[in-house]
Amino acid sequence: MFVEFVKGLGITLKQVFRKPTTVNYPEVKRPVSARARWRHKLLRHEDGLERCIGCSLCAGACPARCIEVIAADNTDDDRKSPGERYAAVYEINMLRCIFCGYCEDACPTGAIVLGPDFELADFERSSFIYGKERLLVDAPGEVARVKKRLE
Amino acid sequence: MADLVTLTIDGRTVQVEPGTLLVEAAAQAGILIPVYCYHPKLAPVGACRMCLVEIEGMPKLVASCTTPVKEGMVVHTNNARVEKARRGMLEFLLVHHPLDCPICDKGGECPLQDYTYKFGPGQSRYTFAKRRWEKPLQIGPNILLDRERCIMCFRCVRFCQEISGHEQLGVFERGNGQEIGVHPDQPFDSQFAGNTIELCPVGALTGAPTRFFGRTWEVAHSPGVCTGCAAGCNIRVDTRDGSEVVRYWSRENRHTDDGWLCDAGRFGFGFVNERRLLEPKLKSGEELTNATWQQALVRAAATLSEHSKAGTLGIMASPAMTNENLYAIAKLAREALGEKNLDHSARKRDAALADIARAGREAGFAAGTLVDIDAAARIITIGVDLSREQPVTELRVKKAVRQNGAALISVHGSDVELDGYAAAKVRYEPGKAAAAVEALAKQIAERDEPSPSVVVLGSRLAETEDASLIAALSALARSLGEQARLVAVLPSCNSRGALDLGILPAPDGGLSGAQMLQAARDGRIKALFLAGAEPLLDLDADLVKDALGRLEAIVYMGWAADSLPVSPDVALPCLTVLETGGTFSNTDGRIQRVFRAIRPRGRAKPVWQIAADLAQALGNPWLPASVEEIFEQVTREADGYAGVEWGRLGVNGIHPRALAEQRQG
Numbered sequence: 111m112f113v114e115f116v117k118g119l120g121i122t123l124k125q126v127f128r129k130p131t132t133v134n135y136p137e138v139k140r141p142v143s144a145r146a147r148w149r150h151k152l153l154r155h156e157d158g159l160e161r162c163i164g165c166s167l168c169a170g171a172c173p174a175r176c177i178e179v180i181a182a183d184n185t186d187d188d189r190k191s192p193g194e195r196y197a198a199v200y201e202i203n204m205l206r207c208i209f210c211g212y213c214e215d216a217c218p219t220g221a222i223v224l225g226p227d228f229e230l231a232d233f234e235r236s237s238f239i240y241g242k243e244r245l246l247v248d249a250p251g252e253v254a255r256v257k258k259r260l261e
Numbered sequence: 262m263a264d265l266v267t268l269t270i271d272g273r274t275v276q277v278e279p280g281t282l283l284v285e286a287a288a289q290a291g292i293l294i295p296v297y298c299y300h301p302k303l304a305p306v307g308a309c310r311m312c313l314v315e316i317e318g319m320p321k322l323v324a325s326c327t328t329p330v331k332e333g334m335v336v337h338t339n340n341a342r343v344e345k346a347r348r349g350m351l352e353f354l355l356v357h358h359p360l361d362c363p364i365c366d367k368g369g370e371c372p373l374q375d376y377t378y379k380f381g382p383g384q385s386r387y388t389f390a391k392r393r394w395e396k397p398l399q400i401g402p403n404i405l406l407d408r409e410r411c412i413m414c415f416r417c418v419r420f421c422q423e424i425s426g427h428e429q430l431g432v433f434e435r436g437n438g439q440e441i442g443v444h445p446d447q448p449f450d451s452q453f454a455g456n457t458i459e460l461c462p463v464g465a466l467t468g469a470p471t472r473f474f475g476r477t478w479e480v481a482h483s484p485g486v487c488t489g490c491a492a493g494c495n496i497r498v499d500t501r502d503g504s505e506v507v508r509y510w511s512r513e514n515r516h517t518d519d520g521w522l523c524d525a526g527r528f529g530f531g532f533v534n535e536r537r538l539l540e541p542k543l544k545s546g547e548e549l550t551n552a553t554w555q556q557a558l559v560r561a562a563a564t565l566s567e568h569s570k571a572g573t574l575g576i577m578a579s580p581a582m583t584n585e586n587l588y589a590i591a592k593l594a595r596e597a598l599g600e601k602n603l604d605h606s607a608r609k610r611d612a613a614l615a616d617i618a619r620a621g622r623e624a625g626f627a628a629g630t631l632v633d634i635d636a637a638a639r640i641i642t643i644g645v646d647l648s649r650e651q652p653v654t655e656l657r658v659k660k661a662v663r664q665n666g667a668a669l670i671s672v673h674g675s676d677v678e679l680d681g682y683a684a685a686k687v688r689y690e691p692g693k694a695a696a697a698v699e700a701l702a703k704q705i706a707e708r709d710e711p712s713p714s715v716v717v718l719g720s721r722l723a724e725t726e727d728a729s730l731i732a733a734l735s736a737l738a739r740s741l742g743e744q745a746r747l748v749a750v751l752p753s754c755n756s757r758g759a760l761d762l763g764i765l766p767a768p769d770g771g772l773s774g775a776q777m778l779q780a781a782r783d784g785r786i787k788a789l790f791l792a793g794a795e796p797l798l799d800l801d802a803d804l805v806k807d808a809l810g811r812l813e814a815i816v817y818m819g820w821a822a823d824s825l826p827v828s829p830d831v832a833l834p835c836l837t838v839l840e841t842g843g844t845f846s847n848t849d850g851r852i853q854r855v856f857r858a859i860r861p862r863g864r865a866k867p868v869w870q871i872a873a874d875l876a877q878a879l880g881n882p883w884l885p886a887s888v889e890e891i892f893e894q895v896t897r898e899a900d901g902y903a904g905v906e907w908g909r910l911g912v913n914g915i916h917p918r919a920l921a922e923q924r925q926g
Contacts, residue, residue, distance in 0.1 A: 165363030166476045181364075181473040194397065195364040195473060218363045 136229075147211045147224035150202055152246040160190050160246065161221035164197035168213035168222055176206035177213060200245060204230055204238040268334035283325035284312050287338060294338055295347065295376045297354075297462045298414035299326035302520065303423055309354075309414045311376070313346045314338045322346050344380065351381035357392040358463075359409045367464030369477030373412065392437065400442070401429075401449030403469050403524050404457065408440045411465035417441060417457035424521070426659055426681075427451035441465070452652050455527040459511060470528045474499070474507035483858040484512060484912040486845050488581055488838065489526035491751040492631070492651045493847025494518035495913065496526070498839060498858040506530045506839060506859060514913045516632055516851055519660075523652035533837050538822040539863025542832040549828055554864070558871075561831045562878035564814045565598060568788035575602040575777035575786045578764050579793025579819070580753035582868055583843030583855070585891040587755065587762050588899075589869035590792050597881035601767035602786070605759035606752070607774030607796045607805075614723035614730060615773075616760045618749035621718050624734035629715055629746025630849040630916065634661050637746075638712040641670045641701070641737075644694055644726075645719025645750045648678040651848065654750065655679060658717070672697055674725075691725045698733035702740040711742030718749045720756070751848045753795060758846040761899050781808040788814040792868065793835075794824035802826060818871055834865035841867045843888050844910065852905055853914030 133140055142148075153161050164181030182198035190196035213222050222245075232238060265276040268286065275290040282305060287294045297309035307327040314325045317335040322343065325336075337343060355377065362368040397405040418430045418441065429449045433442045443449050458468050474480070480499040487494040487509065494517055499508040509527050513520035541557035542549040552560075568574035576598075578590045587605075594600045614620050622628055634640060634657050647655035655678070661667040662682045671683040672694070680686050689697035716737065722730060738745055751757055759765075766773045772780055774796055780786040789812055791797070797805050806826040809815060817829035820837045838845075842857040866874075869891055876883045885891045889907045896902040901917050904924070909915060 163364050164473070165368075166479060167363055170476065170478055180475075183472065193361070193364060 142226040142228065146226045146228065147209050147214075149204075149225055149227040149230060150207075150213070150240070150245055151223050151225050152200065152221055152242065153223055154247060154250045155192070156250050158250055159192055160196060161219045162197045162200060162217075163191055163193055163219055163221070164195045164200070165218065167216040167218060171212040171216035173210060173212065174206045174208050176203040177201070178203075197242065200242045202240045202245065204240055205235065266330045266332050268330050268332070268336065270336045271338055277330055279330070281330050283314065283323075283328045283330055283334075283336060286330050287314075287325065287336075292338055294325050295372070295380060296326055297372060297412060298416060300416055300419075300460060303416060303419045303460075306415060306419065309412060310350050311347065311354075313343060313350070315340060315343055347376075347380040348382045351377050352385055352387075354412045355381070355385060356387045357409060358412070359391065361410075365407075365410065365464035366467045366472065366474065367410075367461070367477075371464060372462045394440075397467070399469060401451070401454050403528060404449050404454050405467050405469050405472065406441065407465050407467070408442075410463045411441055412463055413439060413441075414462055415441075416460040416462065417466055420453075420457055420460055421451065423663075424656060424660070425451055425453040425456070427453065429454075430457070452523050452525065452648065453521065453656065455524045456511070456521050468508075468528070471508045475501045480507060481858075482510075483856045485509075485839065485855045485858060486754070486847075486853045486914075487522065487526040487529070488532075488754040488845075489523070489529045490651050491754055491756055491848035492517055492653050493754065493845060493851060493853050493914075494522055494526055494653050495853065496522065498530075498856075500858050503860050504862075506533045512912070514853075516630065516913070516916070517847060517853070518653050519657060521653050521656050525652070530839075532821060533839050533859070536822050536824075537820055537862060537865070538832055538834040539865055541834060541864065544828060544830045547828075549832060554866075554874075557831055557833055558874050558878050561816045561833060562875050564788055564816055564831065565790055565875065566879055568814065569598040569600050571787070573785065573787035574598070574600055574790065575772060575774075575780070575788070576600055576604075576790045577607060577774055577777070577792065577796040578603070578605050578759065579795035580605045580756040580759040580764075581795045582755060582793055583838050583841075583845060583888075584755065584758040584762060584852070584895050584899075585843050585888050586792075586868035586872070587759055587764055588891055588895050589872035589885070591762055591764055592883060593872040593876050593879075594790075596883070597876040597879045601769070601771035602777055603764060603771060604766055604774035604777065605756070605764040605796060607778050607800060608724055609775040610723040610773065611727050612773070613728035614726060615765065616749075617718050617720045617723050617751070618747065618757075619760075620723075620731050621716070621734055621747040621749060624731050625738035626716060626734070626745055626747035627743075628850070628918065629748045630851070630918075631657060631748060631847075633715050633746045633748065634658060634717070635665070636713060637661060637667050637715040638665075639668045639670070639709075639714040639741075640717065641672065641714065642677075642679060642717040643672045643698060643719065644674065644722040645717055646673065646675075646677045647717070647750070650719060650721075650752070651750050654717075658682070670701065672701060692727075694722060694726050695729040695733040698730065699736050702733065702736040705737070706740035711744060713744045714741045714746070716741070716745060716747045718747060720749060720751045748849055754847075755845045757848055757850055758844075761846060761850075761901065762895070778805065778808040781812055784811065786812070788812060788816070790816045791818070791825070791829070792872075793819045794821065797825070818868065820865065833871050834863060835868045835871065836861050836865045840865075841888060844892060844914075847914075849916070850901070850918065851914050851916045852902070852910065854907075854910040854912070856912075 166179040169177040178201045179197050180199035181195050266279050277286045284294050294312045296312045305326045307324040312325045313322040315337040394408045396407045400406045421430045457466050482497050485496045485498040487496050495512040495514040497510040497512045501507050511522045540551045543552040576594045594603045668684040670685045671680050672687040809827040815829040816831045818833035820835045838855050839858040840861045844854050892907050896905050
């Protein structure tokens with residue numbers, strides 16, 4: 111009886127002096143897996159044009175039906191993407207999204223990519239609808255960082 | 262039926278009429294043969310080679326779309342040889358195809374996609390650069406051409422040659438450089454151009470107004486009826502998110518449209534999406550300001566009751582409204598207000614000819630339907646320019662002339678397009694049509710044998726002619742014999758319904774629409790209740806503005822904002838037919854149902870609901886619960902609608918006369 115008691119306490123003592131597995135989030139953050147599928151980004155081509163052509167295949171593949179795309183015509187004066195068509199509206203409802211990554215698989219131009227940013231909390235429901243202004247990366251340089259996962 | 266041809270397709274014994282094409286015989290047996298150039302309404306050409314099949318005893322594969330069946334034929338449509346040929350054909354068709362399916366409006370409903378998945382090779386062996394062409398080319402006001410996607414099936418070219426007769430598209434160059442195109446400085450502006458969008462089996466021809474409407478799998482379909490003219494062409498309404506109409510597509514109904522649409526109808530869905538009146542509004546000072554429904558209804562009811570009692574009210578109801586809505590307005594006008602001044606048009610009309618169809622029947626014609634044109638040996642159009650007033654019916658007349666050799670006599674005040682198809686043309690001065698018709702009747706009586714004839718009568722005649730036309734028509738009816746039938750071409754999509762429901766001035770001193778406008782200028786009418794602005798369309802804008810400007814009050818109810826030249830005192834927002842559903846009666850009396858396609862917009866209400874609310878506010882409660890319930894009241898009360906059941910209207914509608922004939926025998 112006494113032996114078992116000491117044995118059990120011994121395990122407890124061993125754990126007490128171990129380095130803790132938890133971290134002080136949010137002050138300390140653990141590295142995210144290279145293949146993490148979190149917040150989406152819409153990438154650009156090297157020349158700065160949007161990769162997205164507004165084809166809605168992501169929305170078609172989405173099992174949560176959280177993507178809305180409305181396409182419009184590119185003109186030579188105001189060119190958003192190569193080719194005829196671009197996404198005038200591109201919205202993802204992050205509350206509905208299940209982060210399955212099917213949109214990324216469906217995308218014919220590699221425009222939409224799920225990345226490592228997982229801190230998506232917010233205060234209002236309406237702010238979970240991400241439009242192009244939040245999804246689209248600013249510089250072509252950012253492509254490399256997000257795309258590291260893809261390689 | 263003894264002389265059917267028996268053949269074997271894929272081991273199945275099939276019996277078909279002699280002369281049937283193999284591809285049709287296979288379709289009857291439920292066997293799929295992929296086709297691109299073949300179309301049941303167009304003459305076969307055998308251009309695309311997609312329908313190759315093996316016939317035992319023939320050394321080579323043959324195109325099943327150009328081969329008629331023969332007794333004892335043994336056909337294979339899916340053996341290794343045929344499959345190899347199909348794979349090869351698809352590889353050829355895709356050699357220069359850009360494969361830009363993600364941005365193509367056809368993507369998702371494209372036979373080239375479907376058959377490539379089903380029969381095609383996964384890979385192309387073509388390693389050179391694909392042919393590139395500038396795209397898209399706007400070849401007409403409504404049509405965009407993408408030559409890279411074209412597979413040279415010539416359906417569009419054949420449609421222009423064989424169906425519309427507007428030969429604006431052609432095939433240019435040969436071989437690798439072959440392309441579909443228009444002639445220099447001649448745009449593809451045929452009013453039937455939009456049909457080629459549907460005929461095109463790939464995305465080579467797409468609609469400019471509906472460009473990037475959404476993807477085909479995102480749109481929901483609902484059956485509807487075009488509101489462009491009185492032909493009542495059936496349409497498939499394509500909607501997005503249940504909130505927006507993005508496209509009309511044809512929906513074949515041989516009684517009305519024969520599977521075609523005109524461009525004005527096809528692209529005429531803007532009234533649902535744009536310029537909508539969505540809030541009740543009251544005029545305060547010069548401005549229209551938003552109000553509550555309660556405020557607006559109280560003010561409208563007060564205006565109507567005050568002026569109706571004083572005898573200074575006029576009511577006009579739009580012939581673009583459904584039967585149910587017109588019924589509700591008629592009920593409000595007659596029962597709640599006791600008003601005599603009611604009409605559905607403000608054009609000047611001869612009272613005896615106001616309903617041109619009735620005038621024709623009085624003259625001794627049997628009431629005909631649009632389908633009768635198909636079987637007619639002689640077609641006489643009187644005072645109607647079908648290409649403007651009812652374009653799809655013009656296609657029907659052209660078909661009757663081309664395919665059946667019907668003799669067309671074109672009687673009109675000026676030259677019209679159908680003159681080119683006419684065996685004889687007769688011109689008259691406006692106001693003197695009666696004399697021309699009488700002379701024609703005399704000639705026919707002297708020279709011609711009686712033959713099945715259809716007379717197509719234009720409603721515009723009521724504006725220029727007087728009652729002497731009825732006598733002339735009687736003479737014509739006698740000369741044509743008993744087989745003569747009459748089809749009246751009415752101006753608006755539910756003019757027939759408006760006439761059947763009696764949206765007309767009361768016989769004992771009611772003012773017609775034109776008289777109301779005149780009385781408004783004279784100060785005898787001080788208030789107008791306008792249910793829809795359509796009665797005022799096509800009139801001299803300055804005269805209308807002048808008449809409306811002199812009124813003390815205008816109560817407007819409708820779906821369009823800013824449709825009146827003068828802002829109304831009360832504006833009541835209505836839902837369109839695509840938001841409420843309802844029925845229209847087309848020009849020959851066929852009752853067709855429009856299904857609800859989208860959610861109601863803004864704070865607008867159904868027309869019948871507003872009419873019922875106004876009746877209630879006027880102390881004459883009428884409490885219908887639904888469109889269906891009102892339709893049942895309509896069938897009980899309107900002349901000739903008895904026996905038509907809501908549940909049996911289906912998607913193709915019912916002709917009350919056909920129903921009655923069916924019941925009799």
